[in-house]
Amino acid sequence: MTARSDGVPSQEWSASGPYDLRETLLSTPAIPLLLAAEGDGEFHAPTVADFFPPAIFFEGTPFEFNRIMLVRVIAAVVLLTVFVIAARRAKLVPGRFQNAIEMILDFVRNSIAIEVLGEKNGRKYFMLLATIFCTVLIMNITSVVPFLNIAGTSVIGLPIVLALWTYVMYLGAGVKAQGVGGFLKNSLFPPGVPPVLYILLVPIEFLQVFILRPATLVIRLLANMVAGHLMLAICFTATSFFLFDSAGAMKLFGAGTFVAGFAFFLFEVFVAALQAYVFAILTAVYLNMSVEAEH
Amino acid sequence: MDVTTLAEVSGNIGTIGYGLAAVGPGIGLGILIGKTIEGMARQPEVSSQLRTTMFIGIAFVEVLALLGLVAGFIVPA
Numbered sequence: 001m002t003a004r005s006d007g008v009p010s011q012e013w014s015a016s017g018p019y020d021l022r023e024t025l026l027s028t029p030a031i032p033l034l035l036a037a038e039g040d041g042e043f044h045a046p047t048v049a050d051f052f053p054p055a056i057f058f059e060g061t062p063f064e065f066n067r068i069m070l071v072r073v074i075a076a077v078v079l080l081t082v083f084v085i086a087a088r089r090a091k092l093v094p095g096r097f098q099n100a101i102e103m104i105l106d107f108v109r110n111s112i113a114i115e116v117l118g119e120k121n122g123r124k125y126f127m128l129l130a131t132i133f134c135t136v137l138i139m140n141i142t143s144v145v146p147f148l149n150i151a152g153t154s155v156i157g158l159p160i161v162l163a164l165w166t167y168v169m170y171l172g173a174g175v176k177a178q179g180v181g182g183f184l185k186n187s188l189f190p191p192g193v194p195p196v197l198y199i200l201l202v203p204i205e206f207l208q209v210f211i212l213r214p215a216t217l218v219i220r221l222l223a224n225m226v227a228g229h230l231m232l233a234i235c236f237t238a239t240s241f242f243l244f245d246s247a248g249a250m251k252l253f254g255a256g257t258f259v260a261g262f263a264f265f266l267f268e269v270f271v272a273a274l275q276a277y278v279f280a281i282l283t284a285v286y287l288n289m290s291v292e293a294e295h
Numbered sequence: 296m297d298v299t300t301l302a303e304v305s306g307n308i309g310t311i312g313y314g315l316a317a318v319g320p321g322i323g324l325g326i327l328i329g330k331t332i333e334g335m336a337r338q339p340e341v342s343s344q345l346r347t348t349m350f351i352g353i354a355f356v357e358v359l360a361l362l363g364l365v366a367g368f369i370v371p372a
Contacts, residue, residue: 274350
């Protein structure tokens with residue numbers, strides 16, 4: 001850390017590759033708690049730079065490994081460990097741990113796969129939906145886990161991967177069920193519409209099916225996690241600021257922001273689960289729309 | 296001819312943009328969830344189907360508000 005002339009410590013971020021532009025465009029990346037602990041008397045709110053931490057390995061390459069990638073790797077290892085353990089020791093009459101895992105998978109199968117896709121297709125696409133649900137859930141949950149503090153899905157890479165998987169799957173399912181021509185005709189030319197309206201409707205449907213569905217899947221997941229992290233960070237940074245750095249009576253506000261922080265923590269857990277459910281059920285809905293032919 | 300600035304607002308206009316963007320989805324979500332509650336009250340036996348459809352609808356409506364939030368970050372100030 002180097003000190004600027006006015007004594008406020010600043011840190012050189014590893015400005016390399018595509019991140020140079022962000023550094024110049026965004027406000028100074030600050031480490032709020034560190035600065036608060038040094039008592040410089042000013043409140044530094046979290047910024048978007050929180051989502052671009054310095055690299056640990058492979059700086060400057062596309063394979064840059066930073067704290068968020070580390071969180072994702074940890075979450076993936078935990079997910080695999082939990083399911084491998086549950087599957088290895090599977091008994092006919094489940095114990096508590098196996099029961100809990102079965103509850104999650106049952107929820108995905110009944111409320112998402114079979115409810116939207118029906119019996120046959122529901123069982124066929126169940127594995128896809130369960131993987132998407134569990135992956136999004138555990139990557140979102142890391143935003144409230146104490147030492148991880150950042151959601152694996154709060155940087156755009158992971159939502160893009162999941163949305164691309166959904167995209168390829170529903171296009172592929174549609175082509176397989178109805179052929180390329182039939183799929184395009186059923187998606188782009190909805191039946192029961194006066195032919196003259198097709199001029200307006202076809203470009204909209206084209207944008208919907210081929211561009212907007214994956215894009216909105218990405219943005220919905222990403223923006224929810226970014227906003228949640230920023231809100232949590234603001235609440236807890238404000239608590240630290242009020243309790244340590246502010247004059248006399250202002251310290252009372254620290255209690256208020258702490259309560260708000262706790263409330264937001266609970267809300268964030270709910271949003272994590274809800275976004276996993278929404279991603280999975282939208283995947284199921286898009287698959288259903290591709291696979292069933294319009295009568 | 297010099298233009299005289301009478302009043303000025305400085306800072307990130309993305310915050311105003313998000314505020315405007317949140318009005319529509321706020322109303323939309325209220326209507327959507329309200330109608331679902333009404334439907335559940337009329338016909339409790341289809342409650343779970345209504346709930347599922349409500350979540351799908353919420354996802355679409357919320358995207359518009361989130362686009363407003365994200366646009367403030369994507370487009371540089």
